[in-house]
Amino acid sequence: MVPSLEAYILAHIDQEPALLRMMQREAHVKLLHPSMISGHLQGRLLKMLVQMIRPQRVLEIGTYTGYSALSIAEGLEDDAELHTIEIDDEMEEMIRHNLSRSSLAKRITLHVGNAFEIIPRFAADYFDMVFIDADKRDYWRLYELALLKTRRDGFLLADNTLWHGKVLREPESNDWQTKGIQAFNNKLAGDDRVEKVILPLRDGLTLIRKK
Numbered sequence: 001m002v003p004s005l006e007a008y009i010l011a012h013i014d015q016e017p018a019l020l021r022m023m024q025r026e027a028h029v030k031l032l033h034p035s036m037i038s039g040h041l042q043g044r045l046l047k048m049l050v051q052m053i054r055p056q057r058v059l060e061i062g063t064y065t066g067y068s069a070l071s072i073a074e075g076l077e078d079d080a081e082l083h084t085i086e087i088d089d090e091m092e093e094m095i096r097h098n099l100s101r102s103s104l105a106k107r108i109t110l111h112v113g114n115a116f117e118i119i120p121r122f123a124a125d126y127f128d129m130v131f132i133d134a135d136k137r138d139y140w141r142l143y144e145l146a147l148l149k150t151r152r153d154g155f156l157l158a159d160n161t162l163w164h165g166k167v168l169r170e171p172e173s174n175d176w177q178t179k180g181i182q183a184f185n186n187k188l189a190g191d192d193r194v195e196k197v198i199l200p201l202r203d204g205l206t207l208i209r210k211k
Helices: 003-011 018-030 039-053 067-075 089-100 103-107 115-121 136-148 163-168 176-189
Strands: 057-061 081-086 108-112 127-132 150-159 194-199 205-210
Touching (some): 003 039, 039 127, 039 150, 057 136, 067 089, 081 089, 089 103, 103 108, 115 136, 127 136, 136 176, 176 194
Parallel strands (some): 057 081
16 A cells, blocks of 8 residues: 555544554564554454444454454453464563553453364354454465354455565465465365455455355
C-alpha cells in the first residue's frame, strides 16, 4: 500500500488503543520481525469482525505478542472466550506480560505448544471463529484441522495470503513459506465446503465461511 494512503486510512479510522500502540513500539525495539504484528488497521478490523459475527468461542493459531488476541478480545462479549496457541515458548513471557496489562485477559486462554497437538483436544464444532496466522508451510494442514473444529456457518480468517506479492511469482526452490501460501490459496479456491474471499488488506486476509 502507498504509505501516504495508509497514513490517510489510519487517520480516518478508530484510534489504536494505547496498550496496543505501546506493544507495537516495544516489538520494534525487542523483536527481529515486528511487522508480524497485526497492526492498527487489521487490529481494528479483527475487533469489528468479531462484533459482527458475535462468536462465543474463538481460536487463534499464532499468538506472537498477543496484539491480535487483544484486538479479538475487544470485540468479544463478556461470556465469550478466545483460545490462542503459540508454538514459540520464548515468546511466552512477553505474551503473558502483554495480556496482564489488559482487563481483557480474562477472556483469553494462552496455550503454548504445537497446534497439531493442542487443537485435537477440542470437540468438533467447538469454535465459531478461527484466525490462522502461523507457519505458512503448515497453512493447509492447520486449516483442515481447524475446519473440523468450526461449526457450520462459522468463520475462518487466514492471514498473509498475498505474502508480499510473492504469490504471483514462481518461488525459489527453498522458499517453502511462499510455496505453502500458494498451495493453500490454490486448494482453498477449489474447496466447495466453504465460501471464501481474499481482501487485499496489508499482506492479504482471506475470509472463509463454512457451509
